[in-house]
Amino acid sequence: MSNKNCILIIEDEATIRNFMSNSLTANGYKTITAKDGQQALVMISSYRPDVILLDLGLPDMDGMNIIKSVREWSLVPIIVVSARGMETDKVKALDLGADDYVTKPFGTSELLARIRSALRHWQMRKDSNIAEMGSFKSGDLEIDFDKRRVTVRGEVVHLTQNEYKIVAILSKYAGKVMTYDYIIKEIWGPYTKGDNQILRVNMANIRRKIEDNPSEPRYIITEVGVGYRMTEEDE
Amino acid sequence: MKNSSTAKKQLTLSPKDIFITGYIFFAAFYLCVVLSLVDEGSSYVSMVFLLAVFLISRLTEGYFYGIAASVAGVFGVNYFFTFPYMQFNFSMPGYPLTFVTMLIVSVATSTITSQLKKSEQVKAEAEKEKMRGNLLRSVSHDIRTPLTAIIGSSETLLDNPDTEESKKRELIAGINSDASWLLRMVENLLSITRLESGGASLELRTEIIEEVVGAAVVKFRKWHQNSPLRVEGSNELLMADMDAVLIEQVLLNFLDNAARHSKGATDIELKVEKKGDMAVFSVCDNGCGISKQDMPYLFSGTRPGKADSDRSLGIGLSVCRTIIKAHGGRVFAGNRPEGGACFMFMLPLTEVEYE
Numbered sequence: 001m002s003n004k005n006c007i008l009i010i011e012d013e014a015t016i017r018n019f020m021s022n023s024l025t026a027n028g029y030k031t032i033t034a035k036d037g038q039q040a041l042v043m044i045s046s047y048r049p050d051v052i053l054l055d056l057g058l059p060d061m062d063g064m065n066i067i068k069s070v071r072e073w074s075l076v077p078i079i080v081v082s083a084r085g086m087e088t089d090k091v092k093a094l095d096l097g098a099d100d101y102v103t104k105p106f107g108t109s110e111l112l113a114r115i116r117s118a119l120r121h122w123q124m125r126k127d128s129n130i131a132e133m134g135s136f137k138s139g140d141l142e143i144d145f146d147k148r149r150v151t152v153r154g155e156v157v158h159l160t161q162n163e164y165k166i167v168a169i170l171s172k173y174a175g176k177v178m179t180y181d182y183i184i185k186e187i188w189g190p191y192t193k194g195d196n197q198i199l200r201v202n203m204a205n206i207r208r209k210i211e212d213n214p215s216e217p218r219y220i221i222t223e224v225g226v227g228y229r230m231t232e233e234d235e
Numbered sequence: 236m237k238n239s240s241t242a243k244k245q246l247t248l249s250p251k252d253i254f255i256t257g258y259i260f261f262a263a264f265y266l267c268v269v270l271s272l273v274d275e276g277s278s279y280v281s282m283v284f285l286l287a288v289f290l291i292s293r294l295t296e297g298y299f300y301g302i303a304a305s306v307a308g309v310f311g312v313n314y315f316f317t318f319p320y321m322q323f324n325f326s327m328p329g330y331p332l333t334f335v336t337m338l339i340v341s342v343a344t345s346t347i348t349s350q351l352k353k354s355e356q357v358k359a360e361a362e363k364e365k366m367r368g369n370l371l372r373s374v375s376h377d378i379r380t381p382l383t384a385i386i387g388s389s390e391t392l393l394d395n396p397d398t399e400e401s402k403k404r405e406l407i408a409g410i411n412s413d414a415s416w417l418l419r420m421v422e423n424l425l426s427i428t429r430l431e432s433g434g435a436s437l438e439l440r441t442e443i444i445e446e447v448v449g450a451a452v453v454k455f456r457k458w459h460q461n462s463p464l465r466v467e468g469s470n471e472l473l474m475a476d477m478d479a480v481l482i483e484q485v486l487l488n489f490l491d492n493a494a495r496h497s498k499g500a501t502d503i504e505l506k507v508e509k510k511g512d513m514a515v516f517s518v519c520d521n522g523c524g525i526s527k528q529d530m531p532y533l534f535s536g537t538r539p540g541k542a543d544s545d546r547s548l549g550i551g552l553s554v555c556r557t558i559i560k561a562h563g564g565r566v567f568a569g570n571r572p573e574g575g576a577c578f579m580f581m582l583p584l585t586e587v588e589y590e
Contacts, residue, residue, distance in 0.1 A: 087480065105418060107457070197587065200443050204472050207445070215445045215468030215507065221453055222446040224479045 004030040005119060008049035010040040010066070011081065012059050020053065023108045029115070037061035044070055050122075051115055054098070055081045056089060064096060071097040075125065077118035081106075087225030094179050094226070101177065101226075117175025117232060136171040138233050141210060141219050143171050150210065157209050162187055163202055167210075170220060170230040179227040203228065252295040256304055259294075263287035263308075267316055280316040281333050284308040288337050292344035301341030309334045370427075374550065377420065381413035415458065419491065423554040426484050430561050437478050437561055441585050444473040444507055444514055451486035452505065459494045467506045473514050475582045481558045482582075488551040489518040489578045497522025497576055513564075513581040521575040525568060533568050555580070 007029050011017045014035075021031045032047055034040035037058045044052065052070070056063035067078055080093045080101040090101050099118050102111055136143040140153045148164060150157045159167065165187050170178060180196040188198070203222075207214040221229045263283050270279055288308055292301030312333070313323055388406040392398065398406075430437065445468045452466055486505070493503045500522030508515045525533065534556040552568075555578075559566045564582040571577050 110457075197441065200446065201472070204443055204445065213466060213468065215448045215505075216452050216466040217449045222450045224447065224450045224483055 004028060005050040006030045006032065006047065007051045007053060007115065008040070008043055008047065009033045009053045010037075010058070011053070011055040012036060012057070020111070023111070027112055037063070037066055040066060041069065044074075049076065051118055052076060052078045053081060054078055056086075056093065064093060067093060067096045067098050075122070077122045079114050079118055090226050091179055094177070095181070099176060113175065113232070121173060121176060136174065138171070138174065138219055138231055143167065152210055159206065159209060163206050163209075166199070166202060167206060170228055174230040175232040177223050177227050177229045183227065249296065252300055255294050256291050256300045259287050259291050260304060260307065264311065271316065280312050284312055285337060285340060288341045289344055292341045293348050297349065298342060298345045301345045302338065305337035305341040308337055370550070374420070374424065377550070378417065381417050384413050385410050420550070422484065423488070423550055426481055427554055427557060429481075430557055437481070439476045439478060441474050441587060442477050442479050444475055447477070447479050447482055448486065448505065448507060451483045451490070454483070455487060455490045458491070462494050462503060463501055464490065464503045464505065467504065469507050469509055471509060473507065473509055474585045474587050475514050476585050477562055477582060482562070485555045485558050485580065486516065486518075488555050492551060492578065493518050493520045493522070493576070497524075499523055500575065509584065512584050514584050515579060515581050517577055517579040519571060519575060519577040521573070524570040524574060525576045534566065
């Protein structure tokens with residue numbers, strides 16, 4: 001493994017920095033760390049990490065500013081680390097261009113899953129082959145993008161136009177959280193009212209069609225207050 | 236800071252108090268006019284106005300309105316109801332007495348009124364302080380036990396690097412379980428402080444119930460991978476106005492409770508039903524049920540004389556009650572006739588029209 005992916009951990013708390021760094025190194029990543037915003041910005045431009053893990057609460061600057069300034073020149077995946085109950089912050093960070101988030105406290109497996117999916121989406125974007133992706137599979141759910149066909153255990157599921165579009169977007173970015181606003185803009189256009197009720201009713205209908213038990217979803221997980229996430233094969 | 240804010244209150248005129256003052260004053264004036272039609276004398280006039288001044292001082296905030304009313308009353312009586320009518324005459328005998336009496340009545344009443352209000356406030360404040368103290372005491376006690384275990388276990392690991400592998404794992408598993416218990420405690424405390432800092436922090440939105448249930452179940456599965464949980468939602472699409480993060484917390488507390496305390500449970504069922512215009516959420520198990528001693532204290536957060544190993548009864552359920560109450564719903568707990576415990580709460584449903 002000569003070209004290990006390099007992960008920058010921006011976190012002011014030393015114990016958490018150590019824990020993340022240790023568990024990522026143990027899982028085959030190379031890690032570098034920064035304990036404040038200034039140091040982080042320097043390290044991002046000099047080391048060019050493959051993924052950035054960013055704690056929003058930094059001593060010297062607002063984490064949002066780091067997202068903004070990085071996005072001016074780079075599309076490197078940024079995963080925000082934030083606390084429970086800060087849903088509006090998460091949405092704001094995602095709107096500014098962060099790729100995903102994990103909520104403190106998180107387990108190693110969750111963190112690794114986020115990093116894997118962020119890396120994969122970045123790789124796909126670099127190869128610009130998202131459009132060529134022919135199909136998607138997660139558990140018993142399969143989507144054939146060419147035929148616009150969704151099947152569960154081989155049986156065709158009849159989705160409306162909008163329902164199919166929602167499922168298609170989520171599966172295109174499987175493993176990554178998509179905010180309500182993003183999905184609504186993609187499907188109903190940029191001038192839709194700020195109300196996400198219509199999306200959620202559509203989602204309830206989709207779940208009734210693809211999930212065995214809509215109250216215990218396997219494929220599309222709700223991130224309360226933020227949006228939806230399609231689960232990946234390996235999760 | 237408190238003093239300056241009350242002083243400010245006395246200086247700024249509140250529309251409500253102005254209205255009360257004006258209304259009572261006008262009523263007194265009108266009464267005197269009516270009385271003067273039937274009675275030639277004028278002895279009742281000062282009595283009526285004295286009563287008006289008393290009422291105004293009692294019903295308004297601070298001294299201002301009472302004093303203003305007594306001054307206006309003295310001049311009004313003099314001008315309208317004493318001879319010579321429609322002009323001032325300050326040379327009447329006993330006049331200063333009327334003035335001073337009204338002034339004293341107004342000041343005395345206002346003082347008593349504001350003292351009364353203040354003592355009520357102090358009482359409520361003391362009650363709140365007591366509750367907070369109780370909570371703090373029980374929390375600090377609850378927190379100390381797992382912390383002691385964590386510190387002890389980690390020190391053992393640090394000091395004895397050649398501990399047996401199986402022993403090591405045991406200690407680490409203990410640290411992990413105590414730490415996650417502490418985490419849940421902190422999440423509960425956060426929810427409570429969010430509610431106590433005023434009802435405004437309840438972020439009510441119309442939510443689809445199965446989404447919130449689903450999110451809670453996904454989280455629960457992360458902690459208890461082998462739990463025998465079954466989830467049964469309603470076929471109908473149910474919506475309710477709620478703070479999703481807090482309701483998720485309630486569901487997690489119920490589920491966690493069932494997973495930890497129902498000894499011997501082989502089945503835990505989370506169910507959502509529609510009953511009338513309410514959504515009923517229930518978590519039932521077939522375990523050991525709720526003991527008689529615990530029953531009265533379930534939602535209060537403390538049980539007198541409980542053992543340390545019992546601590547996890549903790550504040551979780553009292554947090555649930557606080558959250559559900561703030562939503563205008565109700566919580567219940569009981570044992571099932573066929574064995575096992577049931578915890579439920581109800582929330583009012585919201586009707587939403589959609590195309």
